[in-house]
Amino acid sequence: MENLDLISIIGPTAVGKTTVAAHLAAVLDGEILSADSRQVYRGMDLGTGKDYADYLVNGKSIPYHLIDIVDAGYKYSVFEFQNDFIKAYYDIKQRGRMPILCGGTGMYIDAVVKGYKLMKVPINDELRSELELLPEIDLEARLTALKSVHNHTDFDTRKRLIRAIEIELYQQEHQVEAMAYPQIKNIYFGITVDRNTRRKRITERLHTRLRAGMVEEVEALIKGGVPVETMLFYGLEYKFIAMYILDQITYDQMVEQLNVAIHQFAKRQTTWFRKMERDGNNIHLIDGMLPMEEKIAIILQKIG
Known part of the structure; x- marks a missing residue:
């Protein structure tokens, strides 16, 4: 493990990623860097x-790091995540501890491990006005035609589609200026469970x-000043619960549609990670149903 910079x-x-990462961190005196595009939001x-x-x-x-770092209502970007990650990563390394990246947002993971050259993209009101006139199917076609790697959640709402095209x-x-970014020696471990279990x-x-109050959480965010449109932008739980709060769907419809949407999201995540493997990334798969001791033992054996 002498030359290893990061474990992902x-x-x-x-599938139980966080518990595995936490138990591994306990053994290696490590700290966790979250790679979740929505856990960055407070509240x-x-x-x-x-x-x-x-x-x-x-x-x-x-x-743990990169959780609860911006207020709900803000639209956090991959560019910002990359910069926040590297600050936390250097801090962990300088203190002699092991950084462990854990999450399911494929774009975030790729951005920091591969060191994507990203830039802060300003709002283009003229372009947005033009795109707002197009039906969603045309927006999807336009984004796909650009042939750049993009996050599957870009297709969740019209606002995400328009921002992704922008x-x-x-x-x-624009010329992308090279940014100083370290070459990170990383090893991937993919936690898996069978489809029915997942x-x-x-x-x-x-x-x-x-039952724990997820609807009330969304209601509190809206009452606290987070626009409903932003709830829709965040997708999944926030999108469907906001639709329920707006009386656009019934409670039962919300639960049913949200359940289907989360299953579809998990499928898209799996597709992303398979693409990572096809692109040459070696992901060591670990059966998530194994006892924790066995999962940790497999990782420790692989990292030497």
Whole structure:
């Protein structure tokens, strides 16, 4: 492990990534860097699955980073994540601890491990006005035609589609300045469970979080000043619960449609990670149903 800079624990939602990362951190004296595009927001807890208890291992609190770093209502970008990641990464390394990246947002993971050359993209009101006139199917076709790598969540809402097109066009029209970014020697571990188990976990977890107050969480965010349009932008739980609050769908419709959407999201995540493998990334797969001791033993053996 002498030359290893980063360990990445990845996989789709509901496979148990965080608990594996936390137990590994406890063994290696490590700290966790979250790679979740929505857990960056303060106040968005149940809807993003911030299971803080997962960071407590045998009475020891495992340090984590890149969670609760911006206010709900803000539209955080991959560019900002890349910069926030590298600051936290250097801090962990300088203190002699092991950085462990953990999450399921494929674009975020790729951006920091591969060192994407990103830039801050300004708002283009003229372009947005033009795109607002197009039907969603045309927006999807236009984004796909740009042939740049983009996050699957770019297709979740009209606003995401328009922003993704805006970013792609800006990057094509402007010279991307090289930014200082370290070459990170990383090893991937992908946590997997069979499809039926994952589906069962997703559905059970959804009902658990609804009972715990997920609708009330979204109501509180809206009452606190977060625009409904931004709730729709965040997608999944926030999108469908906001639609329910607006009386656009019934409670039962919200639960049913949200459940389907989360299953589809998990499938898109799995597709992304398979593409990573096709692109030459070696992902060591670990059966998520194994006892924790065995999962950690497999990782320790691989990293030497």
